[in-house]
Amino acid sequence: DQQVKQNSPSLSVQEGRISILNCDYTNSMFDYFLWYKKYPAEGPTFLISISSIKDKNEDGRFTVFLNKSAKHLSLHIVPSQPGDSAVYFCAASATTSGTYKYIFGTGTRLKVLA
Amino acid sequence: NAGVMQNPRHLVRRRGQEARLRCSPMKGHSHVYWYRQLPEEGLKFMVYLQKENIIDESGMPKERFSAEFPKEGPSILRIQQVVRGDSAAYFCASYKTGGATNEKLFFGSGTQLSVL
Numbered sequence: 001d002q003q004v005k006q007n008s009p010s011l012s013v014q015e016g017r018i019s020i021l022n023c024d025y026t027n028s029m030f031d032y033f034l035w036y037k038k039y040p041a042e043g044p045t046f047l048i049s050i051s052s053i054k055d056k057n058e059d060g061r062f063t064v065f066l067n068k069s070a071k072h073l074s075l076h077i078v079p080s081q082p083g084d085s086a087v088y089f090c091a092a093s094a095t096t097s098g099t100y101k102y103i104f105g106t107g108t109r110l111k112v113l114a
Numbered sequence: 115n116a117g118v119m120q121n122p123r124h125l126v127r128r129r130g131q132e133a134r135l136r137c138s139p140m141k142g143h144s145h146v147y148w149y150r151q152l153p154e155e156g157l158k159f160m161v162y163l164q165k166e167n168i169i170d171e172s173g174m175p176k177e178r179f180s181a182e183f184p185k186e187g188p189s190i191l192r193i194q195q196v197v198r199g200d201s202a203a204y205f206c207a208s209y210k211t212g213g214a215t216n217e218k219l220f221f222g223s224g225t226q227l228s229v230l
Binding site (some may be wrong): 006046 | 120169218220
């Protein structure tokens with residue numbers, strides 16, 4: 001049972017335009033969400049997070065939106081740069097469960113074209 | 115400030131051998147996670163450990179796989195009698211509990227296991 005889903009395996013965007021990566025979840029207990037970026041042969045690195053008490057969090061070019069009723073979150077990158085080309089994973093956790101277990105999606109490969 | 119250290123980076127084993135993957139968490143982090151990434155797939159949760167304690171091993175295969183995080187030393191993920199299907203990238207992450215809402219996992223660079 002895939003509790004965190006990223007239905008788009010890949011996305012291509014022109015440099016300077018907006019990249020929108022989507023993530024859906026099924027477990028209503030999830031209350032903390034994170035996005036990670038991964039380059040080949042490296043470990044994932046943290047990008048941005050959002051708690052379920054918010055519906056938006058912004059950090060520079062990166063903004064995460066959370067729609068709790070739809071169990072959906074999205075990562076917006078504006079403007080997109082070639083260096084943003086990587087695999088992006090969303091992750092979710094049910095912090096109230098006390099176990100701090102993070103479930104990851106299958107990832108979306110973003111390619112930013114120069 | 116050393117990050118999460120994993121070794122070896124690459125490990126080659128023949129079918130039937132044992133694989134031992136090591137992970138040293140970030141300084142001050144008391145929780146370790148192991149994830150597996152199969153080719154063209156996402157990060158699959160395997161196990162979550164605290165010092166001398168397994169908190170959640172719901173993602174671990176029931177046979178041949180085990181993990182430990184002793185009081186002293188790194189966390190070890192052990193795979194006995196490896197098969198070709200075990201070939202994957204294994205990532206370790208560490209975490210520092212503190213009750214803050216902005217806690218996150220810090221990942222190592224991974225161990226690429228290849229089974230011949």
